[in-house]
Amino acid sequence: MSRIQDIAAALAGYDPQALDVDGVWTFLRELVAPAVVQETQDVALFDALGRVLASDVISPFDVPPHDNSAMDGFAFDGARLDGVSGDLTLRVIGTALAGAAWRGTVAAGEALRIMTGAVMPAGLDTVVPQEFCHVADGTVRFPASALRRGDNRRFAGEDLQAGTAALHAGTRVTPAALGLLASLGLPRVTVRRRLRVAYFSTGDEILSLGDTPREGAVYDSNRYTVFGLLTRLGCEVIDLGMVRDDPTALEATLQRAAREADAIVTSGGVSVGEADHTRAVMQRLGDMAFWRIAMRPGRPMAVGLIGGNPSHSAVLFGLPGNPVAVMVTFLAFVRPALLQMMGCNIADAAPPPLLRARSAGAIRKKPGRTEYQRGFVQQVPGALPEVRIAGNQGSGVLSSMVAANGLVVLHHGQHSVAAGDEVDVMMFDGCI
Structure with missing residues (x-):
């Protein structure tokens, strides 16, 4: 069997036409495990x-390399606090500054003015903050009850x-x-070394910047979104531009990408439309799986391996064509997979953590799929943060993605949400 078939066979309940989000994560972790960058x-x-x-x-x-003071104040032998119920008065004999060890001996009944980070001289183990002190005539006086022995001392190591x-x-x-x-x-x-990721957009309906507008065509936003996502992730980005719905051009571009990159990200052409040649070319060139994921937006997705040469295969992520679906599938699936390929530990390669928030309004939801709705989270004093749905949720509406600061994650088995209910939010910070 192929590697894709091996992974699928080991995945309980695997159904490429109705794969849940957890199943995608499990599959991708297995797929990219051998592709972790080894060069240093x-x-x-x-x-x-x-x-x-x-x-x-x-x-x-x-x-730190030595015991030092955690704040500005006066250092002394904390044993002097024993049995003192009122104020303690000590004679000040000098000043210890950060960056230069104080040379001298501090006797019983004496204290040393000390700055934050300064080395604690031998025999001194406690620092009283200067705001507790009254300094006059070469002495310092403070209430003994304001601290305990060892307070405000940082230990070496x-x-x-x-x-x-x-x-x-x-x-x-x-x-x-x-x-x-x-x-x-x-x-x-x-x-x-940096992970090398090649990316390109597909479709006869998209225009490059500078092209003359025409009826039925749209400017290619996905190429710039994916560039931003990959660059922010720290990848070495290989921009292969925009490729028309032409099998020959698609095949040549995929072969070049497989030679030059560790991973390939495409947008568009992974559904079953008659003009979607990308799917057929991918199948011919590599070991591929085509999914219908139980999620919204971003239902169609392709993943697999395309060989650039006999000793190297690039991991391919074929994303949907709708702009918001591209971002959602990238954040949910591609980003964690690429982080794993970069060599990140399990915690750093996990999907973005979820924040618990209270929904400001009702959200309709049917169980049986995971939904990602754009939302804006704001703090509420003394309570959970509040999240509001941000504008039109259509998968082609980029303006609401810009207005949002996170995705409200409505899980596979979850029903509709009432105003005031708690929900999970995948925050954008550091990602989008």
Whole structure:
């Protein structure tokens, strides 16, 4: 059997004409598992954003490297708090600044003015915040009840210990991770090479920008949407433009894409229309599955493998032609699959997390399919966020996608939603 057939045979209840969303996720995880990028690159830190770590990053030292103060105040031996019910007064003998260790000895009954991040001198274990203090005539006075011994002291190695993993292989480098890498003094890091993704639009009814408008034709928005989605994901994007409904041109474009890319994304031509040659060409060139997914929008979808050469097959995602359906299927299915191919760990390659919100209005829904409705989520003080349906929900209406900040996810077995009911929302932040 082919690989597609093997995966399908192992999937309980697999029906390509009525596949549920969970079944698509399971299938795609198996399909792309052998296609994870293995080549690595050594890159400067400024070039690492969005890349996937190829190996664990080991901390070369403790972080922080020494005990230090968590705030501006006065450091002292916390044993002085024992038995004191009122104010404690200590003599101030100097100031410890961040970035330079204070040299000296602090005796009993003495304190040291200290700045945030400054090294805690030996024998001192507690810092009283300066806002609790009254300073006069070389002394500091504060209520002993305001703190306990050990307060406001950061321990060496509290964040990371030398020799332990600061970041694990498969982690996608975020701005926070960049800062962590820099804090370890690492100017370079080893990452997997960027995933190469080729994409193109199909159809005689679409116009390229600059073409003269004609009756029945529309300008190709999908090419620009998919470009944005892939670029934001951190892929190396190969733009193959727009391809007419011509089998010869489609075949040549798919073969080129399979040679040059790890994955291919197309829009249009995966239904059963007479002019949809893409489906037939895909079947001839590769090991393909064609689905009717129990979802809205985005019911038709194709996935499979197309060989670029004897040792390499590109994973192909054939998306519907309607602009909103392209974005929904990309977010729900293609994005997690590409992240897995990039080498991301399971958590980073999962579909976007769902936010729980309260629906501002009623939403009609029949069980038996998953629906993704464009919505706008806003915060409500002291309560769950509220989500409102954003404009016309037609699968070709891009304006409501722009107005939305998330997709209301109405699950397979879910019925209609009443105003005030809780729903799940897939937020766009960082994706669209």
